[in-house]
Amino acid sequence: MEIVLTGEGGPEMLRVTEGDAPMPGRARVRVRVEATGVSFAEVQMLRRRYPLQPKYPFVPGYDLVGTVSEIGPGVEGVRVGDRVAALTRTGAWRTHVVVKAAQIVPVPADLDAGVAEAVVxxxxxxxxxxxxxxxxxxxxxxxxxxxxxxxxxxxxxxxxxxxxxxxxxxxxxxxxxxxxxxxxxxxxxxxxxxxxxxxxxxxxxxxxxxxxxxxxxxxxxxxxxxxxxxxxxxxxxxxxxxxxxxxxxxxxxxxxxxxxxxxxxxxxxxxxxxxYYVKPGPRFTEALTQLFALVAAGTLDPPITARYPLDKAAEALRVLAEGHSTGKVVLEV
Ligand SMILES: NC(=O)c1ccc[n+]([C@@H]2O[C@H](COP(=O)([O-])OP(=O)(O)OC[C@H]3O[C@@H](n4cnc5c(N)ncnc54)[C@H](OP(=O)(O)O)[C@@H]3O)[C@@H](O)[C@H]2O)c1
Structure with missing residues (x-):
C-alpha cells in the first residue's frame, strides 16, 4: 500500500493505492515500515509551498521506522530483520520503502515504533x-x-x-x-x-x-x-x-x-x-542514536498526539493542518 498526494488542496487530495514492494538496488536496503510520521512539511506540500517539493502526484512521508526486509548488492553490516530508522523527505508513506544503506540508523529492538518515530x-x-x-x-x-x-x-x-x-x-x-x-x-x-x-x-x-x-x-x-x-x-x-x-x-x-x-x-x-535544515549523514546518525538512548532510558518522553493506520493518512494530516496536534502524529503500518 502507498499514499499518493495527487494535487494541491486539502487532505482529501491523498489517495490510498496498492503500491508495490520494490527490490533494492546497489547499496540500498528495503525496509518494511512499522511507523512513519506526519509533519508540517506535508501541510506545506498540500499547498505547494514546501521548498523544492516534487511535482504531483508523489508519495509523501519524511521519516520512518521499520525492519530491513531485503538487502541490495554491495551492502555490508546490515541483516534482514534489523530495526532501522531513516530520513526520506518524501516517499515514506508506504508499506515498503527502499533507502540508502549508508543512511539507516539502528533502532533499539524493544523501542515502540511510534515512540521511536516521534524523535527521527x-x-x-x-x-x-x-x-x-x-x-x-x-x-x-x-x-x-x-x-x-x-x-x-x-x-x-x-x-x-x-x-x-x-x-x-x-x-x-x-x-x-x-x-x-x-x-x-x-x-x-x-x-x-x-x-x-x-x-x-x-x-x-x-x-x-x-x-x-x-x-x-x-x-x-x-x-x-x-x-x-x-x-x-x-x-x-x-x-x-x-x-x-x-x-x-x-x-x-x-x-x-x-x-x-x-x-x-x-x-x-x-x-x-x-x-537550519535537517539532513541525513553521520551527524544525523549520531544525534538520533543519542535520542534513542534518552528515550530508552525514560529520560525523554516524546508526546504523541495520535496514532492512525497508514490508510487513514488523510485524517491524520487533517489533525495537523487544523492545528489540533500537540506533539507528533504517527502513522502505523
Ligand atoms: N528546517 C528543518 O530541518 C525542519 C525540520 C523539521 C520541521 N521543520 C519546520 O518546523 C515547523 C514545525 O513542524 P512540526 O512538524 O513540528 O509542526 P506542528 O507539529 O504542526 O507544529 C507547528 C506549531 O506551530 C505553532 N504555530 C503556528 N502558528 C504560530 C505562530 N504564529 N506563533 C507561534 N506558534 C505558531 C502551532 O501552535 P498551535 O497549534 O498552538 O497554534 C503548532 O504547535 C514547520 O515549519 C516545519 O516545516 C523544519
Missing part, C-alpha cells in the same frame, strides 16, 4: 539546533516558537533538560502542555509576543528557535541578548500565501545579509543568525 526528524532537528547550532548552556534563556508542535515539544524538553529557562509560544488551548513541560507560556494569538518576552526577559534571550519565517525573524533577532542567536528553521506563516514559494525568502535573506554586514563592522553586539 523532529528529535534530530531539535537536538542539533539546541546543542550543535545554538549550543545552549545551563542558565541561559531561550524562546521556542510553536512550543506545542512536533519539533517544539521536543525543543522545550531538551532545553529544560539542558538547564535552560524556556519561554514558549503556543495557542491558549495548549498552555497547560507547555507549563507541564517546564516552559513559561505566551499565547501568540492574544498576547503581543515581543512585549511579553521583554517583560519576562528584560535583558533579552540567548536563543530563539523560529519556525515562522518572514517578519517573525526580525522580531526574534531584536529580542536577542548580546551574543544571542536566532535559529530559523521554517516558514510556517507563509503556508496560506499565494505566489511562488520562494518569494517570502528574498526579504528574509536581505535582512540576514544586513545583519551579517553589521556584525562584520563590529556593530552587531555579537548577535548571530543561522538557517
Amino acid at each position: 526528524m523532529n528529535g534530530v532537528t531539535a537536538w542539533q539546533m539546541l546543542h550543535q547550532v545554538a549550543k545552549v548552556r545551563r542558565g541561559q534563556t531561550v524562546l521556542v516558537h510553536g512550543a506545542s508542535g512536533g519539533v517544539g515539544t521536543l525543543l522545550v524538553r531538551l532545553a529544560v533538560a539542558a538547564g535552560a529557562r524556556v519561554i514558549g509560544t503556543a495557542s491558549a488551548a495548549k498552555r497547560d502542555l507547555l507549563v507541564s513541560a517546564g516552559a513559561e507560556p505566551i499565547d501568540y494569538r492574544t498576547e503581543n509576543v515581543p512585549t511579553r518576552v521583554r517583560q519576562l526577559a528584560p535583558g533579552g534571550v540567548d536563543a530563539v528557535f523560529d519556525h515562522l519565517g518572514t517578519a517573525s525573524v526580525t522580531e526574534s533577532y531584536e529580542l536577542l541578548a548580546d551574543g544571542g542567536i536566532v535559529v530559523s528553521y521554517g516558514s510556517a506563516t507563509t503556508v496560506n500565501d499565494q505566489g511562488h514559494w520562494t518569494t517570502p525568502y528574498f526579504g528574509m535573506i536581505a535582512r540576514v545579509l544586513g545583519w551579517q554586514i553589521q556584525r562584520l563592522r563590529g556593530r552587531g553586539r555579537g548577535r548571530r543568525f543561522s538557517f
Whole structure:
C-alpha cells in the first residue's frame, strides 16, 4: 500500500493505492515500515509551498521506522530483520520503502515504533539546533516558537533538560502542555509576543528557535541578548500565501545579509543568525542514536498526539493542518 498526494488542496487530495514492494538496488536496503510520521512539511506540500517539493502526484512521508526486509548488492553490516530508522523527505508513506544503506540508523529492538518515530526528524532537528547550532548552556534563556508542535515539544524538553529557562509560544488551548513541560507560556494569538518576552526577559534571550519565517525573524533577532542567536528553521506563516514559494525568502535573506554586514563592522553586539535544515549523514546518525538512548532510558518522553493506520493518512494530516496536534502524529503500518 502507498499514499499518493495527487494535487494541491486539502487532505482529501491523498489517495490510498496498492503500491508495490520494490527490490533494492546497489547499496540500498528495503525496509518494511512499522511507523512513519506526519509533519508540517506535508501541510506545506498540500499547498505547494514546501521548498523544492516534487511535482504531483508523489508519495509523501519524511521519516520512518521499520525492519530491513531485503538487502541490495554491495551492502555490508546490515541483516534482514534489523530495526532501522531513516530520513526520506518524501516517499515514506508506504508499506515498503527502499533507502540508502549508508543512511539507516539502528533502532533499539524493544523501542515502540511510534515512540521511536516521534524523535527521527523532529528529535534530530531539535537536538542539533539546541546543542550543535545554538549550543545552549545551563542558565541561559531561550524562546521556542510553536512550543506545542512536533519539533517544539521536543525543543522545550531538551532545553529544560539542558538547564535552560524556556519561554514558549503556543495557542491558549495548549498552555497547560507547555507549563507541564517546564516552559513559561505566551499565547501568540492574544498576547503581543515581543512585549511579553521583554517583560519576562528584560535583558533579552540567548536563543530563539523560529519556525515562522518572514517578519517573525526580525522580531526574534531584536529580542536577542548580546551574543544571542536566532535559529530559523521554517516558514510556517507563509503556508496560506499565494505566489511562488520562494518569494517570502528574498526579504528574509536581505535582512540576514544586513545583519551579517553589521556584525562584520563590529556593530552587531555579537548577535548571530543561522538557517537550519535537517539532513541525513553521520551527524544525523549520531544525534538520533543519542535520542534513542534518552528515550530508552525514560529520560525523554516524546508526546504523541495520535496514532492512525497508514490508510487513514488523510485524517491524520487533517489533525495537523487544523492545528489540533500537540506533539507528533504517527502513522502505523
Ligand atoms: N528546517 C528543518 O530541518 C525542519 C525540520 C523539521 C520541521 N521543520 C519546520 O518546523 C515547523 C514545525 O513542524 P512540526 O512538524 O513540528 O509542526 P506542528 O507539529 O504542526 O507544529 C507547528 C506549531 O506551530 C505553532 N504555530 C503556528 N502558528 C504560530 C505562530 N504564529 N506563533 C507561534 N506558534 C505558531 C502551532 O501552535 P498551535 O497549534 O498552538 O497554534 C503548532 O504547535 C514547520 O515549519 C516545519 O516545516 C523544519
